[in-house]
Amino acid sequence: MDHETGVEKVPVIYFGKENMEPGTLSWSKKCNEVRHCFEEYGCFVLVYDLIPKKLRDDLFNELEQLFDLPTETKAKHTSEMSLFGYTGKLPHLKDFEGIRLNETANLENVLSFSKLMWPHGNDNFCEIVHEHGKLLTHLDILLQKMVFESYNVRNQCGNHIESMAHILRFNKYPAVPEKDIETYVGLQPHTDKSFISILLQNQISGLQVQTKASAKWLPVEFLPSSCIIIAGEAMTAWSNNKVHSPIHRVLMAGKETRYSVDTSSYHKGTIHIPEELIDEEYPRCYNPFNHLEFLSFYSKKRKEFDAGRIQSVSDIIKDFCGVGT
Ligand SMILES: O=C(O)CCC(=O)C(=O)O
Numbered sequence: 306m307d308h309e310t311g312v313e314k315v316p317v318i319y320f321g322k323e324n325m326e327p328g329t330l331s332w333s334k335k336c337n338e339v340r341h342c343f344e345e346y347g348c349f350v351l352v353y354d355l356i357p358k359k360l361r362d363d364l365f366n367e368l369e370q371l372f373d374l375p376t377e378t379k380a381k382h383t384s385e386m387s388l389f390g391y392t393g394k395l396p397h398l399k400d401f402e403g404i405r406l407n408e409t410a411n412l413e414n415v416l417s418f419s420k421l422m423w424p425h426g427n428d429n430f431c432e433i434v435h436e437h438g439k440l441l442t443h444l445d446i447l448l449q450k451m452v453f454e455s456y457n458v459r460n461q462c463g464n465h466i467e468s469m470a471h472i473l474r475f476n477k478y479p480a481v482p483e484k485d486i487e488t489y490v491g492l493q494p495h496t497d498k499s500f501i502s503i504l505l506q507n508q509i510s511g512l513q514v515q516t517k518a519s520a521k522w523l524p525v526e527f528l529p530s531s532c533i534i535i536a537g538e539a540m541t542a543w544s545n546n547k548v549h550s551p552i553h554r555v556l557m558a559g560k561e562t563r564y565s566v567d568t569s570s571y572h573k574g575t576i577h578i579p580e581e582l583i584d585e586e587y588p589r590c591y592n593p594f595n596h597l598e599f600l601s602f603y604s605k606k607r608k609e610f611d612a613g614r615i616q617s618v619s620d621i622i623k624d625f626c627g628v629g630t
Pocket residue numbers: 474476492497504506512553554555565566567
């Protein structure tokens with residue numbers, strides 16, 4: 306809630322050098338702030354001077370060039386799982402395009418992708434994407450440490466973080482024809498299946514998040530040096546339902562193309578709900594689950610959803626590993 310205007314807004318958290326020293330009082334306050342936002346909204350805008358402005362601008366320039374490549378070239382980047390590879394121009398998403406890359410903090414992965422896209426590779430692209438991959442992986446791990454700290458399960462954090470994988474998705478939402486404004490959906494309402502998702506965007510807004518309390522759509526405003534942090538269903542399960550995984554969508558209402566970069570973290574093994582988060586008030590809601598198997602389960606459900614056979618793919622973690630399902 307914005308106290309001056311009384312208007313409900315997606316919360317904003319500021320990270321500065323002065324509160325990022327683990328063990329200090331201001332660090333624990335920040336950890337609690339992060340946890341509070343995850344519990345009440347499932348998301349927040351993070352203002353943090355982590356990625357230099359020029360590096361960000363360079364990334365969005367590179368993305369423009371990448372998406373300008375012929376569709377046949379982009380489609381060379383394939384995968385059996387619907388979560389990976391190139392997604393283009395699906396009937397229900399109009400002109401939306403997405404490209405997913407695995408572990409961009411590992412330069413080899415970016416290099417082999419660039420050789421697939423450009424006959425002689427593209428050093429500039431590789432350097433910029435790899436730099437982002439490293440910084441965003443670092444940020445994801447930092448946020449996870451803060452969550453574990455705030456729930457008093459710091460001792461379990463090391464193993465958890467060592468098992469994390471990071472996937473980057475580049476998204477392109479083309480400008481909207483005048484007649485379609487108001488009705489055009491860039492990305493349908495969904496919850497993320499990750500542990501945490503971190504979103505960077507160019508200056509073009511469009512992301513909206515549904516509130517937990519009143520299911521109201523809140524637009525996410527762009528702030529300089531910011532990214533948007535969203536809790537995925539895997540963190541909801543890990544936290545025994547304390548963390549909220551918000552439904553969000555992209556509604557394009559502008560004449561300029563929107564680009565975003567989504568970094569999602571996934572556990573490569575089994576996620577166990579800490580015993581410390583289970584008690585009489587909060588009985589166990591989820592069994593231990595394999596995160597990658599959950600993604601395959603989602604992938605199948607997603608195909609059923611796209612074919613109109615099921616109504617929703619939000620909250621699907623309950624079907625997968627909820628206690629009593
Ligand atoms: O582009 C955005 O702002 C949202 C992207 C998103 O929700 C996703 O990739 O899961």
